[in-house]
Amino acid sequence: MKLKEVLEKTTQFFKDKNLDSPRLDAELLLAFGLKLERIQLYLKFDQPLSEEEMNCCRELVRRRATGEPIAYILGRKDFFGYTFKVTPAVLIPRPETEHLVEASLEWATSQNPEKPFNILDLGTGSGCIGLTLLKKLPNSHLLAVDISESAIQIAKENAEALNVAERVRFVCADAGCLDIDIPKIDILVANPPYIAEGDHDLEENVKKFEPESALFAVENGLGFLRSWSKKFVPFLSDKAIVLMEMGMNQGAEMKEYFRDLDAFSKVDVIKDLASLDRVIRGVKNG
Numbered sequence: 001m002k003l004k005e006v007l008e009k010t011t012q013f014f015k016d017k018n019l020d021s022p023r024l025d026a027e028l029l030l031a032f033g034l035k036l037e038r039i040q041l042y043l044k045f046d047q048p049l050s051e052e053e054m055n056c057c058r059e060l061v062r063r064r065a066t067g068e069p070i071a072y073i074l075g076r077k078d079f080f081g082y083t084f085k086v087t088p089a090v091l092i093p094r095p096e097t098e099h100l101v102e103a104s105l106e107w108a109t110s111q112n113p114e115k116p117f118n119i120l121d122l123g124t125g126s127g128c129i130g131l132t133l134l135k136k137l138p139n140s141h142l143l144a145v146d147i148s149e150s151a152i153q154i155a156k157e158n159a160e161a162l163n164v165a166e167r168v169r170f171v172c173a174d175a176g177c178l179d180i181d182i183p184k185i186d187i188l189v190a191n192p193p194y195i196a197e198g199d200h201d202l203e204e205n206v207k208k209f210e211p212e213s214a215l216f217a218v219e220n221g222l223g224f225l226r227s228w229s230k231k232f233v234p235f236l237s238d239k240a241i242v243l244m245e246m247g248m249n250q251g252a253e254m255k256e257y258f259r260d261l262d263a264f265s266k267v268d269v270i271k272d273l274a275s276l277d278r279v280i281r282g283v284k285n286g
Contacts, residue, residue, distance in 0.1 A: 001048065001049065001054065002045070002046055002048055003030070003041060003044050003046070003047045003048075003049060004045040004046065004051070005075060006030065006041055006049060006054070006057060007026055007027070007041060007258065009021075009234060010022045010026040010029070010030065010057075011026040012013050013065070014026055014061075014063065014064070014065070017065050017193065019064070023039075025064055025070055026061075027041060027171050028063060028070055028071070028074065029057070029064060029073065029074075029123070029282045030057055030060075032057075032060065032073070032074050033053070033056045033057045033060045033072075034049075034053060034057070035181070036176065038051075038114065042094075049187050054131050055149035058126065058285065060073060062086075063213070065206070065211065067205035067208060068205075068209055069092055069205065069209055071086050072086065072087065072088055072092070072209060073091045075087065076141070076175070077092055077093050077096065077126075077128075078093075078099070079093035079128040079132065080098050080101050080128070080132045082128075082131075082132060082135065083161075083163060084126045084127070084128050084131075085126065085154055085157055085158055085161070085204065086154070087154060087190055088209060088210070088211065089148060089151050089154060089211060090125040090126040090150075090151045090152075090155075090211065090214070091125045091126070091152035091191070091210055091211065091214040091215075092104070092210060093125075093126060093128040093196060093285055096245070096272045096273075096278050097128070097129065097245055098204040098243075099132070099189055099245075099270050099272060099278050099279050100129050100189050100191065100206075100245060100279055101129060101132050101133060101136075101189075102244045102280060103138070103241075103243050103270055103279060104119075104133055104187050104189060104241065104243055105133070105136055105205040107283065107286065108137055108185070108187065110286070111286060113137065114139060115139065115140075115186075116139040116140055116141065117131055117137055117140040117141075117186040117187050118140070118143070118183045118184060118185055118186050118187070119134070119137075119138075119140055119141065119142045119143070119146055119185075119186065119187045119188075119189065120143050120145070120182070120185045120187070120188045120189070120232065120235075121133075121142060121144045121145065121147055121189050121190065121207070121226045121271060122145050122175040122188070122189075122190035122192065122228050122232075123145070123147075123171075123175060123190055123191060123192050123193070123214065124144040124145060124146045124151065124152075124155050124223070125146060125151050125155065125156055125191070125214060126155060126158055127154070127155030127156075127158045127159060128158075128276045129170075129189050129190075129191060130144050130160055130168070130189060131144075131155070131159055131164055133187065133189070134159075134164040134167055134168065135162055135164060136161070138210055140167065141167045141168070142164075142167075142168045142169070143168075143169050143171065143177060144169070144171070144182075145170075145171045145172075145173055145175045146172060146175075147172070147174050147175070147213065148172070148211070149172050151211075151214075152170050152171075152172045155170060156168075156170055161188050172176075172189055172245045173191075173258060175190075175224075175228055175231075176224070176231060177229045178180055178231075180237050182232075184235060184236070184237040184240075185232065185235050185236050185240055186237045186239070186240050186241075187240065187241055187242050187243075188232055188236070188240070188241070188242040188243070189244070190224075190228060190243075190245070190280055191244075191245040191246070192223065192224035192225055192228060192244060192245045193213065193214055193216050193221075193223075193224055194221045194222070194225055194245070194246050194247045195217065195221050195247065196216070196217070196220045196221035197216050197217075198248075199221070203214075206246055217222075221247055222250060222253060222254070222257075223248065225244055225246055225254055226257055226259075228244070228280075229244065229258065229261065230258070230261060233261050236284050238284070238285055239285045239286035240283075240284045240286065241281065241282070241283050241284070242258075242264070242281070242282040242283075242284075242286075243270075243279055243280075243281050243286065244279065244280050245278060245279055246277060246278070246279065246280050247277070248276035248277050248278070248279050249277065250277060250280075251269040251277030251280065253265055254269075254280040255269055255280065257267070258280055258282045261282070263282065263284055264283055264284050265283060265284060265285055265286075266281075266282070266283040267280075267281070267282050267283075268281050271279070
């Protein structure tokens, strides 16, 4: 069977499975399985595939048909212009999370982008937030914390790949019980678990494939947002910013909670491109 036929049949198969982006998924998987760039698929349309190549592609297609995310199959995900290794041990980076990076950089620029900021990334996962900030703020240093040893290992590999490992301290620990010497924090970022247990709106494949420990939180999803922010407020520098991703219905409660911490001169909610609550922001004297 020629490559063009395989691509067309795979696309139709994914359409029949009601996948969101059948053509893109087919292109990505076939290019991955055949060790080609996506553009090369179209340059080799008439190329017959060997039985070995067909078997490889069939297995990738089978995995996708079960709902397994493309990022886990490929072992990578792009975020803010960088490519991060991902496995089922870490949450898949999402475009919405880029708001944390954008707001952090906007604040840093308003201060002094050349300053050596101390950054704390709680629940670092793949490291996509904290490591991206290190790439953009070359004089800064990062303390990256995650309860999962497997996640820490993935984040370390990503730090090496991005050439920022020498500016990161990784700690495998429960952020809420962290008991180490912490430098004064200029930028605190976190994408904590914030989904309420039993949330019926959660996509089935997210629940099936992504790590449960990175998804769910007590107190109707607010547990980690509250406990982490309260714990680390005393460690903030005289001028600092706290940015935490949250659920689309948590903005009002988290805004009130941040104000009650009595630590910030400004508290607001950043909305995503769909105009949904996405990030709670607290600014201290800056």
